[in-house]
Amino acid sequence: MKILICISHVPDTNAKIPFKDGQPDLNGIAMVIAPYDDFALARAVELRDETKGKLTVLNVGLADTEPTIRKALAIGADDAIRVNAKPVDAYFVASQIAAIAQVEKYDIIMLGRESSDFNGGMVHGMVAEILGLPCVVPCMKMDLAGDKAVMYREIEGGKEVVEVAMPFVAGCQEPIAEWKIPNMRGIMSAKSKPLKVVEPAAATNHTSVVRYEMPTQRGTVKMIPADQVEQLVGFLKNEAKVI
């Protein structure tokens, strides 16, 4: 059983991001595995253990992403691939993943539902479409049954139980698994697990960020005394006009 987990290297949500000359300055900011990817990675490690298979972690990024890749190795992946390129857009990233998967023929390709830096939610669908594989997003639960997987897929107002044969792609979210914290043994072994760096396959990007702007601020909050709650109703009705 060959499982691939694709991770994004993103700023910690709690980090303040300074903007210099209209560009985000991520130097010195705490960077992490994107939260949804952590859910996928945790389940991927469990499935690797269950099947005694092999789990590879993949990231598209420059050398600065290696500490994050090592975290995924510490959490339990067996080996890693870093595609040495800036993740310029989702199509570019998906093309890289697909090029590797085409050769390696993974049984299961797992990703988070979306990354927390840009919330694009596109890479899983693109990878699946390029490879001609079925894609389950959002995947809330994954169990294996022979050459098939049984998953819970979120729908509006609930969930569906779905079944699909391998190979497939899944974009994961809670409660598929609890996040795993690397233990000392994991951290030590991660240092010597293989991390292969490959040059990107020829691919283009179809989109680019031309400008960053600051979001429009809400303005100062209007505080209403606790004993004059009716005032709020007036504001909501006449000022905000939302009721």
Add this chain to the structure above:
Amino acid sequence: MSNVIVYIEAENGEAKKHSLEAVAYGAAVAAQWGGQTVAVATADLSAEHAGEVAKYGADRILHIAGASNPQASDIAQLVAAAALQTNAGLVVLAKSIAGDLAVPMIGIKLGAAVVTNVTEVPNLAHGFTVKRAAYTGKAVTEVQLEGSIKVISIKKNAIGLVENPKAGALEAFAPTMAASSIMVKEVQKQTGELLLPEADIVVSGGRGLKGPENWGMIMDLAHTLHAATGCSKPVSDIGWRPHHEHVGQTGIKVSPNLYVAVGISGAIQHLAGVSSSKTIVVINKDPEAPFFKAADYGIVGDAFDIVPKLTAALKSAM
């Protein structure tokens, strides 16, 4: 390539409100391009309700006799087929769970540039650029799309429900489609509940409510406002509220007109799920709660005292 394709998600015969907004969005672009707005719908849309789609700007409606309750791969095939048939320059979908997965698939099928979670109409002055949020709402990016066909998904209130009545002529459409290899074995769905992502008003509770037994007053307030209910992550993690109510960075992202947060401190992970709300009201006994900095209106005090009073005041006013 001046035509715009808009996918219509429908239920019980009627187009979903967010799809009507997508029609308005598509029509705004088609007008600038001098092209047509062509809606595409499955049999989930009944002919009787086609008029609504026309009201928001559809010149034509490609209507499929089957493909009810489509999976993402079904939506992707039928939308791509419609785009190719009409030589479209733009494909617009409103956000929905299946639609969100269909969007990147459509992009690959058409060799198109794809951008999701767009928050405004595009700027066509120099090429085609759209705005969307980045870094958990810490920034807004302007993104350029290249190529002769583009696929986008729009967030709620990107344009609003702008009426623009057009002919909306129904045409039979029968694209060739391959069945999905994903077998649906069972559906577990709450019916009759107001769905969080679609709700115009949301009332959310957090740890300040001290226990699940105290949610009655949240329900009363929500009921009075015709609102959906949400909660913070800690509250769903400890099982006070179901997972599908969790609003936040790894939960539901809501874009209501009004978001009322009771007993929620406002950690950035929660704000990530609510920053697109038009108006935010925060009720919290801690005056230092970070949520007050992200709010439009705030009340510092005991929620158990304030919420019932608010519900009563709303009942009188509404």
